[in-house]
Amino acid sequence: MNNYKHMETTKNLKESKQHCFSRHRIPSGCAVFGIVNESGKTFNGSMVLDGISMMHERSNGLGGGFAAYGIYPQFKEDWAFHIFYDGSISKSQTEDVLKENFKIIFYEEIPTKNKSFVKDPPNMYRYFLKLKNNFVDSGANKKKIDTDSRIDKDIIKEKEEDFIVDLVMKVNSNIKGAYIISSGKNMGIFKGIGYPEDIGQFYKIDDYSAYLWTSHGRFPTNSVGWWGGAHPFGLLNWSVVHNGEISSYGANKRFVDGFGYECTLSTDTEVVTYLFDLLVRKQKIDLSIIHLILASPLWEEIKKMPEDKREILKAFRIIYSGALMNGPFSIIAANSDFMYALNDRIKLRPMVAAKKGNFLFVSSEEAAIRKVCSSPDILWHPRGGEPVIGVVNKQNIKNK
Amino acid sequence: MKKIYIKEQYCIGCRLCEIHCQVKHSKSKKIIKAFKDEKEDIVSRVLVEEVGYNSFAIQCRHCSDAPCVEACISGAMVKNENTGVVTCDEEKCVGCWMCIMVCPYGVIKRDLPRGRVASKCDLCVDEDIPVCVKNCPNEALKFIDTSETDSKEEVEVESN
């Protein structure tokens, strides 16, 4: 067995990651905080940093992170990859893969402040990439592709996204010492070992402007310290932060596994992300009803419903039994279109939500919201299994 | 009133009802002692009738219009108007056996060891459940309030 310590040197990244892969689940406590401006107006990271810092005692310095949407408007059509490396070999191996599949539009080291804020960060780079394969040829069977038609565009988009998912999974599981932490467009994830406020300052997140921010302060119950293991977890445009321990992990893992998602990290956030990706992106289930799958009502509640509704919920529970998340959790999942917060169905973890104008806040604690918005229009405690959804008006973003 | 109903399809002919009835009406009330010391002296008031694989345990039906009460010459056999239980007052019984002659079920016996008295089921009035019912391993005897039984419930076994 490996002796887990805080990451001593970046060299350990290789081993630690391998160790985290598939063998260990890391149950953790935590703080979650998210803000979205539903009109799509961007704002800098200081507000989210203030909020998450308020919940200092919910983390223990073993992980903090942020996801930000709308931060790379100059590269908004390109795939933005944030990658951790333990050294030059993994970097060149990864870059070979990238070059093979993408045109690298731009890349740089992720700008950070002086390293006194954190301990032993890995080398971190960001890449803005265009896919070489445009998937037009293989877009739809035989039929000539009309790139302007919405349906064909959707098919191409899905193919492209599937390709990215595949590539990220391959790099993360096959190249030792390299780890892609975010892989969406016009968004990025910044995370590492430390308190979230230190991580935020380290990455200088108040230099970024985003219309949607989520953040996480981590309290893992063991000392596995690995930069890539911090939250948020990201895949494509998805990011997930999570407080709790999903006791249905094995059942959920099996479920996504059946659809080709390989859970390599053995973390709750990973499997939650895949669940969202499968249900929302692949199966196109409406956002407004996925809580009925992920945190479905209890049978005794279903029994009391009118017949048509009862039949539908019964069907959900029959077909999507493997997607039911059990055990204590409060999660914030986000992508470029929305922020989605959900509690487990018997509300075993805290979650507070508030609205002020176009701003929607979700937090583990009310204090964090009050810190950044002292007089919200409304503030409420969502019930177990009742989602809080903030949809971003994309029209506004495009116009900017 | 509560009566003992017979489910002859589940009577397994083990005769545990008879054994426990004998113990109940023994002096010692202890099974081993009763059988070792008093075996010749105690008569079972429930009787297992058996032909081939058919069997059933029968005891006094406590008829609503009990012929034995009518036939009794000494007034020993009485039906309690409140409980409906038919009992024989052994102090008054003179052993004329008229009751035995008229009983349509043949469930009254001569209790010779204890003197010339008629012996019959007393429904174990001092117990919650008669011992034959309590000790039937297959619930072939049931102690049911007659007012609670519906028509589907097994009716009292017919005499044959």
Added chain:
Amino acid sequence: MALKLAQSEFEIERDSQKCISCQVCVRQCSNDVHEYDSDEDIIYSDNDKCVGCHRCENLCPTGAIKIKEKEAEFKKNYNWTSSHLRNIYKQADSGGIILTGMGCDKPYPVYWDHILFNAAQVTNPSIDPLREPMEIKTFIGRKPDKLNMEISKDKNGNTKIKLKTKIPPQLELSTPIMFSAMSYGSISFNACMSLAAAASKFGTFYNTGEGGLHEDLYGFVNNTIVQVASGRFGVDKNYLNKAAAVEIKIGQGAKPGIGGHLPGEKVTRDVSRTRMIPKGTDALSPAPHHDIYSIEDLSQLIYALKEATDYKKPVGVKISAVHNVAPIASGIVRAGADFITIDGFRGGTGAAPLVIRDNVGIPIELALASVDRRLREEGIRHKVSIIVAGSIRSSSDVIKAIALGADAAYIGTAALVAMGCHLCQKCYTGKCNWGIATQDPYLTKRLNPEIGTRRLLNLLHSWSLEKKEMLGGAGINAIESLKGSREHLRGIDLSEKELAILGIKHAGEAW
């Protein structure tokens, strides 16, 4: 007549201080072990005839009888054990195959007893099933990959969902336990009645086995799984439609590769009517289905049965756990089965050659783990339900099976034990003293179906409560969240290989 060498296996101890010569034992023994001598007012017992069913011991009102296994009457020998010697003596006496009943009793490893379940602490609160809902409802049937639906808003802004995917027929179980296939003929009508009534009252299912369906049980149609086996006894359209699901029986865990044989003595008038065969004739089920010599043939039968039942009932396939069970199961999914029943080598039987029962097949734990893994690797596990059978002895076995990947468990022996069976393994003689595995009207009376039903309901109830306790302890409030969660299991005293096949870590290893 030459000396018979077969010796008695049991010793009957009668305490003469306690025996009151009431003769209950004499009347209860169908093997004529006990005999009352009226001259001496004493009861003699013949050890040779005793099968060890403990009926007399249970019914003796004074506790005067003790049935004991006869110990070491042969010179101690670890190689030539007494069971080997006894069997050889029996075979040399008779020249026949040694028959037996119930499941394998040899000391092969029982993996359930080497698997430990998890509980939640601190990071994940356990849930108190007495205060919080604990859901164990289970559905058996084929599941589509996804649900297509139409979402709309009504004028009040409420979301309206319209399902566009038709859900294939499902069996709804209030607890993930069903009564496994036991035919009328092998067991008595009263036993069938008890199983049917208990399944119906509890909201689960019983399986008719291959003996047809007695018309007095037609009322339990919503809780009946009918079996179509190689003998096709009692199978017609009416039979198929008097059930909620159909199970094709390919194999049975106790006797993989072997057919069935119900001796003519057990084929009474009622059994003959129900099986649709002449009274008093032996009911022989061939070893294979003579119309299934390949997986394509199985597929044809599955669809023939689906046609016959208008695609309204799940059609499953039962196989015994053999070495190649994983690819066979995969083939069965692809052949169109809605559920697969895997019967482990410890599964019970009414009659099987001893040599088969004790030496053929593999444990259900390993079979389940490898089938589940194989189907997952092929991406088809979520399409079907897996039911496991073959010695599920307790609620913890059920919980462990579900965590290993089963949807539900069948219990056969456990149900019989609940009704009084003492595992004497003499079902094939038709002389079951407990009134279960017999058609003798003197004996069948001994199982009052009211009592049988009550005892089975009690069993289902207590196992369900125990399962809820275990689930709650692990911080899970719906059984589906446990399914296939091997993370909740740890092995103890198992080799690397065994752990690898079971897909679990060793006790002491964290996540």
